[in-house]
Amino acid sequence: MVKYFLLLGIFTFLLFFLKFPYYYYFYLFTGLNYLLLFFIIVKLENTISSISNLDLATRSQRHNFKNHIQVIYGLLNIDAFEEAK
Structure with missing residues (x-):
């Protein structure tokens, strides 16, 4: 779709530079x-x-933050306080 705007712009500029009558x-x-x-x-x-x-x-x-929090939560649940640090 974008290329159509570029092509239309170039085409209408060509009409302008060719001094097309009426709608110059x-x-x-x-x-x-x-x-x-x-x-x-x-x-x-x-x-x-x-x-x-x-x-x-x-x-x-x-995702990484949630994963780290989940690991810390699991370590705290099994009383692995040193590993949770």
């Missing part, structure tokens, strides 16, 4: 809008990817 400035602004949408979508995709990576790292840390 329309092509300029439409091309700018498509290119702006392209860059916004790319930026959002990068942001979503970063958030996804952060979520994955947080899940991993939470």
Whole structure:
């Protein structure tokens, strides 16, 4: 979908530079809008990817923390205080 905005932007800019009649400035602004949408979508995709990576790292840390707490709890239940330290 993103590549379509880029292609539309480039196509409308070509129409602007070829001085296509009637909608001369329309092509300029439409091309700018498509290119702006392209860059916004790319930026959002990068942001979503970063958030996804952060979520994955947080899940991993939470899993490890829960595992450590479970081990300490088990050691305390069997009165292995020295090993729990």
